[in-house]
Structures are given as C-alpha cells and as structure tokens.
Amino acid sequence: MILLLLLAQKIDRINIAIGNSMAWLLLPMTLFSFAVVVLRYFFHVGWIWMQESIFYLHACIFMLSFGKTIMEEGHVRVDIFYRNWSPRRQSLINLLGSSFLLFPLSFVILYYSVSYVFHSWKYLEGSPESGGIPAVFLLKTLLLLMPFLLLLQSISWSIRSFLGVFGKTITLPSKK
DSSP states (O other): OHHHHHHHHHHHHHHHHHHHHHHTTHHHHHHHHHHHHHHHHHHOOOOHHHHHHHHHHHHHHHHHHHHHHHHTTOSOOOOTTGGGSOHHHHHHHHHHHIIIIIHHHHHHHHHHHHHHHHHHHHTTOOOSSTTSOSOHHHHHHHHHHHHHHHHHHHHHHHHHHHHHHTTOOOOOOOOO
C-alpha cells in the first residue's frame, strides 16, 4: 500500500511541476495578446508569428495542465449528490470514473493521435501561413503529451480512490 501511495505522490508531483510551469506561460500569452491588439489597431501592423504564438501558448497551458486540474479536482463535476456522500462513497465514484471514463478516454485519444502526430513529424509540418511559426509538428505533439499526463493522473487518482474505498487516509502533495 505504501508503494502505491508513493507512486501516486510521484505522479502528482510530475503533474504539479508541469502545471505550475505552464502557469508561467500566461504572462507571455497575455503580453503577446496585448501587443497584437496595440500593433494592429494603433500601428496597422500585424505579424502572423505573434498571433500564432498566442495559439501555441494557449494550447500548451490547457493541454499540459489537465493532469494537475484532475488531481486538484478542478474539473467540472455535477455534485448535486456527490458532495453529500461519505468519503468512502466519493472514492468509489472517483475510482469508477477514473477506470471507466478517464483511463479509456486517454487511451482513445492516444490511439487516434499517434499516426496524426507521426505524420506531422515525418514532414516537419509548418504553419500554412507565410511568416507563421514553422513548428506545427511540435504543437501536434501536445496531442500525445496531454493523454499521457491524463493516464498518469488517472493511475494516481485510481490508487488514491482505491485506498479511500478501504478507508485509508489520502493525502495530496503540497501545492508549493
């Protein structure tokens, strides 16, 4: 049991580190958005690479932060009944949700994304716009990283939920 909890904590730390580092991308994304608006409307200048960089940053922030969001239970949940249930019953629902929804969904996304991403890497796909960022293949790689991080987090969540079903204490890592 201790090894399982240590594995869950290690996975959580990975998703926390990645999620926290993605939070730092909010500043450049905001600054680029501001710059695009100022340049376009006041100076009548626009750079495709700057507009695309906002899209790249946005994709990184959301797709690589999903694992941390799941870990912190920041996802959307209709908890009309859930909030009134005992911790043991909540753990059972979390275990079932992770096992029958999150885990399979992550595998499906991975399965269908591999050939798509491989094809993009094979040709080093670039932006369809002239002056755009020539790294669409890197952006599409997020389609593999996101479900991988979700798979890891679903393992951690399943371990914690399994232990919770049997009344074991579940501790989340600190949010440092």
